[in-house]
Amino acid sequence: MAKNELVIALAGNPNSGKTTLFNALTGARQYVGNWPGVTVEKKEGKVKQDGKDIVIVDLPGTYSLSPYSMEEIIAKDFVVNEKPDVVVNIVDASNIERNLFLSIQLLELGRPTVIALNMMDVAKSRGYEIDIAKLSKELSVPIIPIVASKGQGVKELISAAIVASTSNFELSSGIKSLLEKNKEHEKESANLELADEIKTDLTYEYIEGVIKKSVKRPTESKATLSDKVDYFLTHKYLGIPIFALIMFFTFYFTFDLVGNVFNEAIDGFIAESLSPAVEAGLIAIGGQEWLISLVVDGIIAGVGGVIIFIPNVACLFFMISLMEDTGYMARVAFIMDRSMRNIGLNGKAFIPMVLGLGCNVPAIMSTRTLESEKDRLTAILINPFVSCSARLPVYTLFAAAFFPGNEKYVVFSLYLLGIMIAILVGLIFKKTLFKADETPFIMELPPYRFPSLKNLALHIWDRVKGFLIRAGTLIFGASVVLWFVLGFNMSGPVEINESFGAGIGKIIAPIFTPLGFGNWEAALSLLTGVVAKEVVISNMAIIYGIGEAAGDFATALSGTFSLVSAYAFMVFVLLYTPCIAVIGVVKRETNSYKWTIFSGAYQLFVAWFVAMIVYQIGSLFF
Template identity: 35%
Template sequence: MPTIALLGNPNTGKTTLFNELTDTYAYVGNWTGVTVDKKIGQLHGSPAKMVDLPGIYSLNPLTKDEAVATDYLLTANPNLILNVTNASQLKRNLLLTIELLESGTPVVLVLNMIDDLYQTPYLLDLPTLAQRLNCQIKTTNARNKQGVAALHQRLLTSLDQPASSTFQLTYPAAVEQALATAVTRLTPRYSATFSRWLAIQFMAQNQTIRDYAQQQHLQALTTAAADYDRQGFERQIFQTRQAFITTTLQAAQRLNPDVRANHLTQRIDEWVTHPLLGLPIFVGIFWLMFKLSFDWIGTPASNLLNTWLSGPITDWANHLLSTLGTLPFLQALLVDGILNGVGGVLTFVPQIFVLFACISILEDSGYMARAALVTDRLMQAFGLNGKSFIPLIIGFGCNVTGVMATRTIEQPKERLITILLSPFMSCSARLPIYSLFVAAFFSRHQAVIVLSLYFLGIVVALAMAKGYQLAFHLKATSDFIIELPQYHLPRVDLILRGTWDKGKGFVKKAGTVIFAGTVLVWLLSNLSWHGMTTDIDQSLAANLGQLLLPLFIPLGVRSWQVVSALITGVMAKETITASMIVLFHLSGQTALVATFSGLFTPLSAYSLLVFILLYIPCFSTLATIKAETGSTKWMLYSGISSFLVAYALATIIFQVGSLFV
């Protein structure tokens, strides 16, 4: 099956183009490392598969996700490379293009975001550029689907009539002499073109290539490594490429007589990236998100859904099961356990999807990259940088993907610290619990209370980061470089697809993990050590909750049902809501909110929310921490330390607050 590899710098619209050309949707964002693994789709109207590789600036990888691209070219031998560039930023983008052309694999160069080029003082003479690079060139604006059909046709033609790249730069004499010697010794094993590419990458100190040469026992290269480095071949190769890029652009650029520079992006950035105003604007934007999710749109929609599920649907289910003669035990399990429990969680879908829609809008507009830039100075003070901010923000959706996104961090200690901090980010699974409590105790300030929890998670993470910085003896952080794309009006279809991509995991959990957890909790609440029981206070769930209740009294919890529900939250945080509905024998969200008024005060409710925010990550997150660190020790440390931090902070809030209430 023919294969097309998509390669390009971050924020060139590569993944957007992938979505337009294939039958598979991949997550789209506006920051480096959004594609932390290769995504595979099938080219429309063709058996060819298309592989979307991580955004990289060069084939010389600095991070784990960048190494994916180089490893792929070494092992997969794609039939065609689709090199996606930003048409208005070619000086930076062409460095990777040269490396791809030198591999000998056929390359189609895509000048994407062509509309941005028209806003610059220069246009491009495409025939001259194609002649200098000796490859096919197509122009597109993937966001608006401009030029995508023509590119699709070109790809089909190129697959039918492949032509290897014959591009070759002439390097300084010493480098060329060394290349000739290496190619002669490698050609019995590889083609001449691939041998030259391997040798160039090896001389340029590409560590992935050097590891490959060691593994494959390529002594033609490994024995000369010290000599290559001593003569400064890496610097000479880079300078030659930069000189070629400069002369190529000078030959291909033409003055744009109709330029009308668009200063909108610059004017907006003067405010949103301002050293003093940037952070307050960032906080204000997130406050607006929570107002939309909890006050203006999300909560009213959730209330309507709850009324429908706890009223007509429950009545209909009871009537149907009674008509069918269902056993009382089974009817109670289906209605009181599964329907009320899972349904009680599903009522929060509108709030979660509104929040994810807001995040998708920020990503597609280009703001999220600015948020990372604005927070970089703050992160530096705590031993991290803006590169760590990106996985933490992703963790607002799901801590699992937040932990995985740390692959973009090249320094091992910084990456480990960010992994350990990720569970403190308030993932979407906690939103149903927040919604219940703010509706019960903070109805006039729902957005502010939820926003305070999100930022409390960030504050705790930064405080922990400072401690880790001292413990790990981090004296300086790595450099943070991020692309700032032009601002764009968000596309509705991308917002809808992005929202669904982020929110579908919550819906899937309702049918799997939450379903299983609800059944388990219902059984534990109806079983005792002596068999079935109708007295829930004698059930296994009650025994466990009552045993641990004294531990939670210092933070204001006085109900064993709440304690038992917190235990199920380790499986998945969403199950806490479903468990409480089942354990209190209620019909849905509204009844649970009413029950809270007799169990909590606003102070104890807030301290419990703080505990839920910070305590033990769910099983999936713990498993991901183990996989990403390769250590059971760090997984256990994450679970234990987060519980201790949550318990200590929640207790302090309740005990100190009690002195003033």
């Protein structure tokens, strides 16, 4: 950090609104990386206020600073070692008692602190009356009431943080007394676990005393709107069918309702305007034939074959972000707990599976929230079966080409199949490789909230931006390489059937004959898909020398694919070895080449076996 920058660390419990506040403060002026040495996501953003250049660091959400999880270790180490100028502790005003436990621990670290009392509107609606002045006096720390989702109190919060950064920080007499009691018990007790329990009890005893002086809680606990909605959404029998309907609507929205409308417009622009214009421009300046072919048939066909699906990706992430921001995603883990326990896992293990619908990389990283190492390894190994957004272009194109009008049903069936295979394989693992006792499932269900349009836009843009970056780098490079291997061999330029690529494809094509697509074009496309699944489509666009429209593909592929083999091809793409980015994160998270190689190899076998069954049985009926 630059010396003239003020560094503010955001700390808070999960579901306290910390991410909402971070987005409200930084907007698009943020970047995401990893904390040094670990794969936990690190977010930083910049803001300028009151003449100050401010860096906002979003610490991992945690309930305490006990050194038991990576998130807790990172949060504590940053405050202690990096010494931010101010710690802004976000506290859920509607769940103040539990949130203040982390607040006390943060204050004990001795850094200037400001408490952001968030969700004041929710607390008020539940009948809480908080005397902020008394609470501030008891804790000896500035407290600013905010509603982060509406941007209320955010500027006042930053102003208070700026003032706190130059003020003398001193613990309240109550917290000093609490620290002294804790030290006495540590000296007296040889059992560290027992000492921790006593410290926890003393802390909550102190918090209860503070709350009695400054907070009036409702005398009767009445059912909230969240409780009433949860009666249906988390119902023992209705919960899973409702979730299935929501996921079906997600695909209906992604394809029929919105996505495909924009696809056609982008496809028309590329095929009818961009490609002819670029080709004409290169001819006008005397471009060589090989250069025109590289740009038009290689780069534009390859990259264009992927970017036309941006509307579908954006729609999918919109729906996923909507489920996350409203609080429904936590309910999904709850309602799936019983089903997950059938394979020896708990409901928390289903969250990485849902996150995998976007990208398997952060989904696999999120498995570190699982307490059991065996559960975590199981979740890592089955997660790539959950279809990520990179596979979506393949499904979209093949479904539109071979199943016009029924795309949403076909794609929904693939996503459902991926989850079913993941659960089945997980069951096999828990009965063989990873036998273990069940771990308890403890998760807080946050209240339902109306999502912020700004936050939704930021989430969608973050994912679409990543998709565009892949198109402009990885897929761009792959398209150039593919153009070369499909146009040359050792003797120089040749027809595509005599190229390097055709030779490689012909060697491995027989492996796929029992699956219904034993041609070199499909084989080579699948091989290159290990780089990135989107490359499967860009490869086919280059191989067949066609545009990106579904009609063009249907015509070109009708000689090599039937309805059954086209579906079997999509099944194979769904299940086979993931892209190099996922392989890399499996290696980092397992810290084992053995499990990484096993992961890629067994997924390849499962994909071949299931796709073979689909084709062989399907061919009996169609």
